[in-house]
Amino acid sequence: MLSGKHPMDSLIASDRIPANASGERLSIEQLWQLLDEVKDPEVPAISVVELGVVRSIEWQDDTLHVCVTPTYSGCPATELIEQMIQSALEQAGLRQFQLETRLAPAWTTDWITPAGREKLREFGIAPPQGSASKLSLMGHSEIIECPHCGSQQTEQVSEFGSTACKALYRCRDCLEPFDYFKCI
Amino acid sequence: MTQQEALQQYLLRLADSDMVLGQRLCELCGHAPALEEELALMNLGLDLIGQARNWYEYAAELEGKGNDADYLAFRRDAGEFRNLLLVEQPNGDYAMTMARQFFFDAWHYQTLQALVNSSDERIAQVAGKAIKEVTYHLRRSIEWMKRLGNGTEESHQRMEVAVEELWRFTGELIEADEVDLMMAEAGIGADPEAVKSAWKQMVTDVMTEATLTLQDENAWMHVGGKRGIHTEHLGFLLAEMQFLPRAYPDAVW
Numbered sequence: 001m002l003s004g005k006h007p008m009d010s011l012i013a014s015d016r017i018p019a020n021a022s023g024e025r026l027s028i029e030q031l032w033q034l035l036d037e038v039k040d041p042e043v044p045a046i047s048v049v050e051l052g053v054v055r056s057i058e059w060q061d062d063t064l065h066v067c068v069t070p071t072y073s074g075c076p077a078t079e080l081i082e083q084m085i086q087s088a089l090e091q092a093g094l095r096q097f098q099l100e101t102r103l104a105p106a107w108t109t110d111w112i113t114p115a116g117r118e119k120l121r122e123f124g125i126a127p128p129q130g131s132a133s134k135l136s137l138m139g140h141s142e143i144i145e146c147p148h149c150g151s152q153q154t155e156q157v158s159e160f161g162s163t164a165c166k167a168l169y170r171c172r173d174c175l176e177p178f179d180y181f182k183c184i
Numbered sequence: 185m186t187q188q189e190a191l192q193q194y195l196l197r198l199a200d201s202d203m204v205l206g207q208r209l210c211e212l213c214g215h216a217p218a219l220e221e222e223l224a225l226m227n228l229g230l231d232l233i234g235q236a237r238n239w240y241e242y243a244a245e246l247e248g249k250g251n252d253a254d255y256l257a258f259r260r261d262a263g264e265f266r267n268l269l270l271v272e273q274p275n276g277d278y279a280m281t282m283a284r285q286f287f288f289d290a291w292h293y294q295t296l297q298a299l300v301n302s303s304d305e306r307i308a309q310v311a312g313k314a315i316k317e318v319t320y321h322l323r324r325s326i327e328w329m330k331r332l333g334n335g336t337e338e339s340h341q342r343m344e345v346a347v348e349e350l351w352r353f354t355g356e357l358i359e360a361d362e363v364d365l366m367m368a369e370a371g372i373g374a375d376p377e378a379v380k381s382a383w384k385q386m387v388t389d390v391m392t393e394a395t396l397t398l399q400d401e402n403a404w405m406h407v408g409g410k411r412g413i414h415t416e417h418l419g420f421l422l423a424e425m426q427f428l429p430r431a432y433p434d435a436v437w
């Protein structure tokens with residue numbers, strides 16, 4: 001099937017979990033920390049916050065609103081990410097919250113945080129280099145650094161890697177293949 | 185035709201072309217010539233099916249009959265599909281798969297670029313997302329046109345055959361009909377003249393660089409896909425794509 005149960009701009013309301021014992025509301029800062037524990041299912045080295053798909057968290061009266069922007073139109077992890085966020089909030093004892101999927105402005109790799117980029121590199125994935133706005137249609141002059149040995153002598157094997165968000169590269173120095181998280 | 189009806193048709197054309205080409209690409213799962221190509225084609229297909237979903241959801245809302253994206257994709261027959269004839273053509277050899285992709289990507293890219301500025305906010309949003317993905321699709325298919333065109337004698341020959349075979353389906357990409365004109369006039373759709381000249385320019389440039397024979401602009405063209413008149417290939421494609429939801433209605437997992 002094309003979709004899970006919720007279309008674009010859908011709202012998922014949950015009231016299954018009873019209020020936590022103290023009844024105290026988590027601060028926005030605590031909530032960002034909470035969601036920073038939710039890992040991207042495809043690249044578990046990085047959290048959904050570091051990936052930049054969590055766009056906003058705010059209290060509106062007694063309801064928490066979390067806005068999520070999917071990475072790619074056809075990203076199969078989109079619904080899973082939303083479920084993981086939902087269950088993280090439920091486990092933290094949140095009773096009333098709404099998840100909103102927002103398409104515009106479109107997600108860009110510019111939103112991946114500096115910490116996220118570093119974690120990608122440690123994981124063996126070259127982080128996006130430069131700004132997405134400079135993506136050119138013809139030719140690609142950017143130099144992609146090997147995440148294993150730091151060499152700049154690398155070449156593209158394929159425009160698409162294991163997922164749509166990555167391209168496949170090969171290092172001519174250490175000879176290792178690696179994924180490059182491409183600019184979008 | 186009211187503007188609302190034209191918009192509905194316009195959305196279905198975008199959605200159906202994405203969906204049908206996505207399905208064609210998925211047929212190559214397990215059959216691509218190399219692992220890297222398999223990964224690329226499946227990701228392309230996934231992008232297109234995701235974009236199709238976004239267009240279908242909007243079309244279903246406008247239609248207001250309580251149908252959803254799944255209904256539009258899986259419960260309509262060939263005569264109700266509005267995709268371009270080009271995208272329903274079989275995969276053939278790899279030259280055929282890539283030539284089809286290039287002709288489509290070049291059109292898709294120009295169209296989406298225009299739709300980013302659509303006066304319809306929802307269309308602009310979906311296009312804004314899709315254009316980023318399609319830029320990569322087009323970059324890749326341009327590379328393949330050059331690679332096969334300038335490759336060995338055999339790859340060049342096969343690409344020549346592919347281009348010649350598919351050319352008669354390209355007229356539909358750039359010939360405007362009533363729906364296209366109404367949408368352009370309303371500021372909702374792409375300006376057909378602008379898409380046409382940009383598409384022609386890009387095709388000429390890439391094919392020249394790929395040392396491929398430029399085809400006759402005034403050649404006779406197959407049309408009809410945008411009105412629901414299809415080649416025999418679409419029915420077979422839909423039979424496979426729609427089998428499960430039709431055999432087990434409302435199945436979920």
Ligand SMILES: [Zn+2]
Nearest residue numbers: 146149171174
């Ligand atoms: Zn290296």
